Amino acid sequence: MSATTSALIQHRRDIADLEQRVKNRRLQVFGLYATPIAAIFMILAWIGVKVFVYLHSDTPSPINWTAFGLVVFLVVATIAQFAAEFSDLSLWEDDGVSVKALRLRLELAEEERILEARRLTPPTAERQASYKERLPGEIARLRSDSRHYRRIHLLMQWILFLASSAITAVTAWFDPPQPAKGVLIALGFTVTVVTAAAGYFKPRERAFNLQQTADSIEQHATAIELGIAPYGDADEVANLKSFTTTVEALRAEQRMREQQLDQPQQGQQEVI
Incomplete structure (x- = not known):
């Protein structure tokens, strides 16, 4: 071996x-x-x-x-x-x-x-056991990607908060058209761009989906490690087969959700 x-x-x-x-x-x-x-x-x-x-x-x-x-x-x-x-x-x-x-x-x-x-190629049972051992790295990757998109979402929200507040403050502070006019144009442009980017790339939804998939995979990994439901069968080979099938279904579901997020809103409704 x-x-x-x-x-x-x-x-x-x-x-x-x-x-x-x-x-x-x-x-x-x-x-x-x-x-x-x-x-x-x-x-x-x-x-x-x-x-x-x-x-x-x-x-x-x-x-x-x-x-x-x-x-x-x-x-x-x-x-x-x-x-x-x-x-x-x-x-x-x-x-x-x-x-x-x-x-x-x-x-x-x-x-x-x-x-x-x-x-x-080793037997199926050995490949399934190896697959189980590789999952901690996959869970860490999903959590890392989730944190990345969560940070992007928070950054976009803070930019929106500050720019929107600044628009009101600049409007109230300056009476003459300059330099308030240029500042307001820049702030309005920032709000528009960030709002459009947040709606198009959907970092909040991506972070939530990645975190949810990581938690689900970790839950199944803990269950098979402890031998509890749904992997309480005495047959270890059957448990491994059921485990790998479930995890692959979770990963396929995650990929499908990512594809749906990459599509326009009309395309998402057609897929759903």
Whole structure:
């Protein structure tokens, strides 16, 4: 069993490593093309400013020094990247390898993991027991997401409270149109944006749903750990099967509620 676990873990590590290498290689290739192009555009922009804006006068020193510094930086970055890519020093792990080739390696590694997992898959009871042991991490994630959305909701509410109060206070305090007019416009804009964002993203509802799912999963995890209803059966395998079925149903319900929150109000009513 330990050898099987180690083999599957190693496959996952190899896939994670390849995924990171693909990301790094994409950035490297992007830099190889984008940096010299950016340097050329910077030089052309510098020349364009001189020709179209300061043709009959001297270009201001801040513009010259800023443009010169950016050009030097981009040229140095281009030289460094080309040296890392085409020199024999092997400064990059995958220099000379295309992103397409790395993605092919990643696909082959994933296919190999799937075939190996089919060959080494442990019995159902062991997988269900492992599933139960992974739930504390899932519960912690749900609670963390719930706290995140709760904080966003509280921040939005405080902004609404303060901005709404400030609108009344500024209106009562200032008689002349300025600067009260500008302040009122800014505060009214803030209230409108925050109200629209709160209605669209619904952080309060998201926090409530996540917290409710986390509490339900934790309740079932405690029940199976203590051997109480609905997992008081003497057959441990039957308890695990019932437990995993229930938890997956709770997670599916949570995903459905998230999808409903992501839909417009009319779409939510149609789903419901």
